[in-house]
Structures are given as structure tokens and as C-alpha cells.
Amino acid sequence: MFTLPAVDDSEVWVALSSQQMEHEIGLAGRIEPFETSVLNAPFEGMVMAHELSPGMPVEEGQALLSFDTALLEIKVRDALANKLKQQQVVESFRTWTNGPDVARARRSLRVAELAMQNLDLELSQVETLYQKGIVPRNERDSLKHQRYLQALELTAATSELETVQAAGKGEARTIAEMELHNASIIHEQLNALLAHKTLYAPYSGVVLSLGSPQPVSGEAVTLHKGALFTMGQQVIKLANMSGLRVVTQVSESDVSKFSLNQEVRITAEGFPAALSGYISAVSQLAVPDQNEGSAARFPLTITVNQPASGDFKLIRLGMSAQMTIVTYRNDNSFIVPHAAIEKEGDSLFVEYREGPDAPAVRRAVTLGQSTAEGVEVFGVESGYVRVK
Structure with missing residues (x-):
């Protein structure tokens, strides 16, 4: 800084004082629920009487x-019957060693051994008589020859007994136990659906729609007594009224001015009083537009x-809302007329006085936001600036 030479009385000096500065953007949107839920049919069945309406x-x-x-x-x-059948199969494997198949094979082996x-x-006796x-x-x-054939039968009976005994300990038993486990799970799951x-x-809210929407192929199902719904098909769509949101759109020239948690003032003709809110999401993806x-x-x-009342009962979904968003705020802002800014090269200056009788000095400043009255500058305090 340096002191300027004396100036005549024709110079104009403008008082400079701290003030609050805000930039606002107005948007319009509609009230939407903060959360929606879809209640699906828990199983295939027909709807009983109801008194619901959107x-x-x-x-x-x-x-x-x-x-x-x-x-x-x-x-x-059907699931219980299948489960009981599988239980019988598994039980037969658990008592396999004393079961009818093993007993039959043992009898066949014993008969072959006795024969x-x-x-x-007999052959020993005949051999003695033949020698005489x-x-x-x-x-x-x-x-x-008869003994040879009987030896073959004895070998076959022994092999059959071993095969039958092995069947109760191998993969067949493992498969039966797994099938029983699967049948038990299916029965439990189906039985549990009866409770639903x-x-x-699930919460206090508003019915948004009834029945299933129009699928890609087929027909939509309306909700009425006797309507048949398949498992997982949409039945009711609910809106959670414990919270609300407003969804709007901003142009690409303004989107950079918004950030998360910015305060928002919300008003509408249908609201009993103004509401407050905050920006909770700024999309990174533009809305598709058919107009090139x-x-x-x-x-x-x-x-x-x-x-303040604690609930949103007086606010209804679909109401239009006007929003005011403060995109910039400075409680200690200094605004000077545009004509007070001087430029030399890449630097900006103002001629500044701390008081009416103080000497004028040249101060470097940086610019902030523009307003109708002038431009916000940084680098000065309360005092006076010269306007050419």
C-alpha cells in the first residue's frame, strides 16, 4: 500500500460497511413419500374381502x-406326505441289517449252504461205493456236476448278501437322508406361509395403488374379492408418511451451485406453514431428454x-411446492460499486480510506459474488472506497 496525493472535492467516496449477502435459487416440485413399500402375495391364493382404496x-x-x-x-x-414317505425310506435304512431284504438274502445263502x-x-458216500x-x-x-452247480449258487447267494448289506450303508442311504432333509425344509417353509x-x-402411511401393474406380457391383476394372485405378485403399494421429500430438476448451468445438506425453505398454498429441508441427493446422471x-x-x-406439529398429516402427496435454496451466504460481506474496481494487469485494486479524513491507500482485492448493487470484494474492511 502507498499514500495517494491530495485529491479535490469532486471525488466521490462511498461508505463501505459489512452486510449479509445471500444468493437464492427458486425451484418447483411435488411432494413425494420418503419411502415406498410393495406388499407381495406370500403364496398363491385368492383374495378375501377388503375395504382398501388408493x-x-x-x-x-x-x-x-x-x-x-x-x-x-x-x-x-402334499409336502407332508412326501416327507413321511422319505422318513419311511430312511427308517428302512436305519434298520437295514434286520430288514426283510437282508433276511431274505441270508435265508437264500443258508439254503445254498445246506444244499x-x-x-x-452224498458225493462222499457215492465215491466210496464207486471205489468198491x-x-x-x-x-x-x-x-x-450237481455239486458244481450248487457251488455256483452258493457263490451267487454270498455275493447277493454282501450287495444287499452294502446297499444300506452306501450312496443310497445318503441320498435318502438328503431327500428327507429337503422334504422337511419344503414342508416347514410351506407351513410357515400359513402364518402370513x-x-x-409395516408402518403408518397411505395406500398408493392396489393390484399388480401391467406386466410386459399378460394382464394386470386388480384387487377384488376372489382375485387370484401368484406368489410374489404385487398386491399393495404403500407410502411411508413418517418422512417426505421433494424431487425436482435443475439445469446443467446451475447444478454446480448445489451441494449436499444445503438448507431449503419450502412453501405451498396447501401448507399450513412454511417447511424447512435440506438437499439429500444431487444426481450425477442427467434426465433423458428426447429434444436434441x-x-x-x-x-x-x-x-x-x-x-413443528411432529407429523405430516396436513400435507398430502402430490402437492406442488416452491423451494428457495440459498446457494451462497456471507454474513460479513463488503459490496462495492463496479466503478470502484481498478485493474492493472492481472491484479484488481480499490482506493480505500479507513475514515473521512484518513489518507487514501491502494488495496489489492479479490472478487466474490455479483449483485445488482455491485460486487463482493475481499481484502477491505469498513471504511470508504473511491468511485470514478
């Missing part, structure tokens, strides 16, 4: 509608704070 308020835990369980009960009984013993005894010349040779050879035959409101060459627009989500 826009109807519901309370947390309120019974909304019930499903007829006739079709589900058929599936539960073999009888043939061995009492019986002919063909009788002895016939017994030998009535749909309850038009400026991109980005969705902006504002979360509405709880009103």
Missing part, C-alpha cells in the same frame, strides 16, 4: 387383507424436516 391412510400393524389358504393347504399336505453240505456228504464197484461211474459224475395369510401395514440440443437437467432430491 389414497386411504393406514396405521402401523393394521390388517389390510387376507388370502384364502385352500391352495396352500393342498401344497402343505452244498448235503451234496458233499458198487455204483456206476455215471452216477458219481452226475453228483459231481393376512397382510399387515436442449440443456441437460439433473434430478435434485430435498428431504423435508419434521414440522
